[in-house]
Amino acid sequence: MSSTLVPPAEIAADATLGDWRYGVGAIRAEFVATSFPGGAALLAEIAAAAEAADHHPALHLRWPGAVRVELWSHDAGGVTDRDVDLARTISGLAAVAGAEARPLRVQxxxxxxxxxxxxxxxxxxxxxxxxxxxxxxxxxxxxxxxxxxxxxxxxxxxxxxxxxxxxxxxxxxxxxxxxxxxxxxxxxxxxxxxxxxxxxxxxxxxxxxxxxxxxxx
Structure with missing residues (x-):
């Protein structure tokens, strides 16, 4: 599937990507659910959305319910429109789940x-x-x-x-x-x-x- 690289400056200026930050060839986000099971449930929803999109991020779950997500396109060697589209979907899932976005914590x-x-x-x-x-x-x-x-x-x-x-x-x-x-x-x-x-x-x-x-x- 073809994809287009998205420059970091464009990502930073996009208000729909406010939950995400660019660094070292990827975009990252952290969403903190109200409980560890809530974080696990959000992670499962993200995994299902990624499978549906046939584009799979790196996912990490930590107590008390923090879900870290990293998105990049291996075939393109950076962040592409596929990553951006999935990032918006993930932000929507987190918002519905009541998980708090903490973009300033990712590094x-x-x-x-x-x-x-x-x-x-x-x-x-x-x-x-x-x-x-x-x-x-x-x-x-x-x-x-x-x-x-x-x-x-x-x-x-x-x-x-x-x-x-x-x-x-x-x-x-x-x-x-x-x-x-x-x-x-x-x-x-x-x-x-x-x-x-x-x-x-x-x-x-x-x-x-x-x-x-x-x-x-």
Whole structure:
């Protein structure tokens, strides 16, 4: 089935997608039902709607009734009109079920490893994490639960900086607040040169993390 990629800016501007946020090639939402059985019932309804559409999201249920949904099109390598259509259907199901949408809580976490030779270190990380053997620069957990790993080329001998840092892709409308909270919690701003795409922060020991969004990329 053919599908058309939908740009992140179009998703963010669409009032019918207010429950959803874009990040790392997918749109995500969280709906919190009034009880755990209520969350399970909503998850079942979403599964039925996905089966009817022949388009299947990643679904997660957590106590006390929080349902996380991730939508993207594998064949197109991003978010398409099929994802957008199903997202609207899911929002409608959640509204009827009385589940509260909490779009500002969704995020995606990645590990980034700076390296001058990705082929030399990739096998180690795949082995210790139990990930599948994949020569790609960007490696996902085949089980769909662990963080993705990005092997980032580094050819300038930056031995003074961390070789491993965490990328946290957050909803675009909470990024600046997240940065401010991290700074208030004792962090330092290493660089905002690429903001709003990402801010580089560090803890008191110099360990780095990036707050990332889809904007300005």
């Amino acid at each position: 995606a976490v990645e590990w980034t490893i700076d390296t001058e030779d990705a082929d030399r270190i990739r096998p180690f990380w795949l082995a210790v994490l139990g990930y599948s053997d994949d020569p790609a620069a960007f490696v996902d957990d085949p089980a769909g639960f662990g963080p993705a790993i990005l092997f980032q080329p580094m050819g300038d001998g930056r031995t003074q900086r961390n070789r491993i840092h965490v990328d946290i892709s957050v909803p675009h409308d909470v990024a600046e607040r997240r940065v401010a909270e991290a700074l208030a919690a004792g962090g330092t701003l290493v660089s905002d040169e690429h903001a709003r795409a990402w801010w580089v922060l560090a803890d008191a020991d110099g360990n780095e993390a990036c707050i990332c969004t889809w904007q300005d990329r």
